[in-house]
Amino acid sequence: MASTMALPNRRSRLGASKATLYAGLIGLLALSMLMSLTLGYKIYSLGQVFGALFAHDGSETAVVITGLRLPRALIAPLTGAALGMAGVMVQTLSRNRIASPDTLGLNGGASLAVVVGSVVFGVQSLTGLSLAAAFGAFITSIVVFGVAASAGGLSPLKIVLVGVTFASLSHALVEVILTSNEAQLQQLLFWLSGAFVDRPIGLFYNGLPVVLAGAVLGIGLSRALDALQADDSTAAGLGVPLAAVRGLAFLAVALLTGAAVSMAGPVAFVGLVVPHAARRLVGLRHIHQLPAAALFGAVYTTLADVAARFVIYPVEAPVGAITAVVGAVVLLVLLARRAA
Amino acid sequence: MAELAPSRIEVRDLTLMYGHDTVLDALSLPVPAGKVTVLAGPNGCGKSTLLRAIRRLHQGQRGQILLDGVDIGALGAKDLARQIGLLAQSPSAPPDMSVEELVRLGRYPHQAMLQPWSEKDGAAVNRAMVGTGVDTLKHRRIGSLSGGQLQRAWIAMVLAQETDIICLDEPVNHLDMAHQLDCLDLVAKLNREAGRTIVLVLHDLNLAARYADQLVFVHEGRVRALGRPEELMTPELLAEVFEVDAAIMTDPVHGRPICIPRGRAKAKSVREIA
Incomplete structure (x- = not known):
């Protein structure tokens, strides 16, 4: 009896600390978005920012803030949230803590689609290339899922092996196409390393519903994903329909990754790093892991985008380079710890 | 004794092939209610496969498995999981999962999508942890547990499922003698005090004979003999x-x-x- 009585207390205490945590992350997100609006090649005051956002006067400052700063202050966190959630699901699906949309080949497939769209089909507009990227992520997830699922069932290791193979293949094809088309190289290079610069705000409005759909699907699957963290026999013994849950979760991952790449290009390693932070903050249950990864991913990507404006000031570094450096360090630490 | 109890589960003519290999060959087996049935047999005889087949976890299995007279093919996956719990052989979960998070997984078949966690779920998880003695470890990561503690945490996960029938596939593998007895005494207690029907796969014949009400010798995909340990x-x-x-x-x-x-x-x- 004493132990059952203790239960509500413990839960409310945990609940309270999680609520504080979420509030803290939301506060950090607001702060990082304000930094994204104010800091850069030119530094604006909060007054200038709010003036430009709420009383558009057509001044040069207002044009820069609403036309350049605002899109990236919205697209960066949405991309980070999408990649964070996609990373959580990919790591659960593959039961592999160093898996991410990158290692599943989704970013590679999206990049290949962009290069093919640009070089082969002459797509020029940013929106056109974005659509190509999203399409590429979708097709890749279907191919990787399909190949991994064929011949004797879907194993976590096989998903990653197929994904890595497909990622190498698409990178090789991208290099072949770009090497034979020097003129396109400079234009596409910036996209291919991932960035939030010069993205029209329309990309945010295109991406938002797709990211929301992926998030809702993921949250709906959260209990089944919890059970999928155990081995297949255990999960099936609990009554989890393995194939259906995996299929739907991959759909959610494709929606999230496709939206992210369509907005920002392949931003490396966000999907690898963010889930680790989320699990440390809220534990392994997906009903908390997914929202925490979304918030932390949003903050992380937005701050990386701010940092990208200053590391080689006055020139902008691609944010994908920043996240790749951070991600590589985290990956090495994870590998070293696993080996220890 | 075992013969007198009505069967909870009745396996009839169960056949399962892996490619051209016949793993289960028209196997039939009654599982008496409220008794401990122990499956024993040499490596590769099909006993683990049989246990998984009772939970309908194999593709292409033929034959019937009746649960209280109803073919389990007619039951949904969650329905079945509310009646038969399965502790797989060498189960795995992430090492940074807490004991409580692991045990909570057992509530999966009792929850609809997005249905909030209920007092009933919480009470079941708590009972399972207290019953297996892992309640004091509930915030520990499972990667930090000893073999015996980890096995009790997994059994707690299956207990939280609150099924009348519990199947355990070699639950004492890799445990030392004291922990083997701990684990099997716990299972025997569940059977005696809570009237659960237990199906165990055990390698050690002496342990099998000691804990079984009904001992089953599985050989080359068939039941070679079943009965009281003294008979077998x-x-x-x-x-x-x-x-x-x-x-x-x-x-x-x-x-x-x-x-x-x-x-x-x-x-x-x-x-x-x-």
Whole structure:
């Protein structure tokens, strides 16, 4: 009896600390978005920012803030949230803590689609290339899922092996196409390393519903994903329909990754790093892991985008380079710890 | 004794092929209600496969498995999981999962999508952790547990499922003697005090004979013999099924039969090689 009585207390205490945590992350997100609006090649005051956002006067400052700063202050966190959630699901699906949309080949497939769209089909507009990227992520997830699922069932290791193979293949094809088309190289290079610069705000409005759909699907699957963290026999013994849950979760991952790449290009390693932070903050249950990864991913990507404006000031570094450096360090630490 | 109890589960003509290999060959087996049934047999005889087949986890299995007279093919996955719990052989979960998070997984079949966690779920998880003695470890990561603690945490996960029937596939593998007894005594207590129907796969014949109400010898995908341990633990059957030449004695403490193998049963193994 004493132990059952203790239960509500413990839960409310945990609940309270999680609520504080979420509030803290939301506060950090607001702060990082304000930094994204104010800091850069030119530094604006909060007054200038709010003036430009709420009383558009057509001044040069207002044009820069609403036309350049605002899109990236919205697209960066949405991309980070999408990649964070996609990373959580990919790591659960593959039961592999160093898996991410990158290692599943989704970013590679999206990049290949962009290069093919640009070089082969002459797509020029940013929106056109974005659509190509999203399409590429979708097709890749279907191919990787399909190949991994064929011949004797879907194993976590096989998903990653197929994904890595497909990622190498698409990178090789991208290099072949770009090497034979020097003129396109400079234009596409910036996209291919991932960035939030010069993205029209329309990309945010295109991406938002797709990211929301992926998030809702993921949250709906959260209990089944919890059970999928155990081995297949255990999960099936609990009554989890393995194939259906995996299929739907991959759909959610494709929606999230496709939206992210369509907005920002392949931003490396966000999907690898963010889930680790989320699990440390809220534990392994997906009903908390997914929202925490979304918030932390949003903050992380937005701050990386701010940092990208200053590391080689006055020139902008691609944010994908920043996240790749951070991600590589985290990956090495994870590998070293696993080996220890 | 076992014969008198009505069957909870009735396996009829169960056949399962892996490619061209017949793993289960028209196997039939009654599982009596409220009893401990232990499946024993040599490696590769199909006993683990049989346990998984009872939970309908194999593609392409043929034959019938009746649960209280109803074909389990007619039951949904969650329905079935509310009635039969399964602890897989060497189960795995992320090492940074907490004991409580692991045990909570057992509530999956009781929850609809997005239905909030209920007091009933919480009480079931708590009972399972207290019953297995892991309640004091609930915030520990499972990667930091000893083998015995980890096995109790997994059993707690299956208990939180609150099923009348519990299947455990070699639950005492890799445990030392004291923890083997802890684990099996816990299972026996669940059977005695809560009236659960238990199906166990055990490798150790003496442990099998000690804890079984109904002992089942599985051999080459079929049930070779079943009955009380005293009926099955005979030199002839052990020679045929396990290919050992063994002396059978009665355990002076529990009054159950125990076997002492002298060596391989020569005649049989020569025939096998030829």
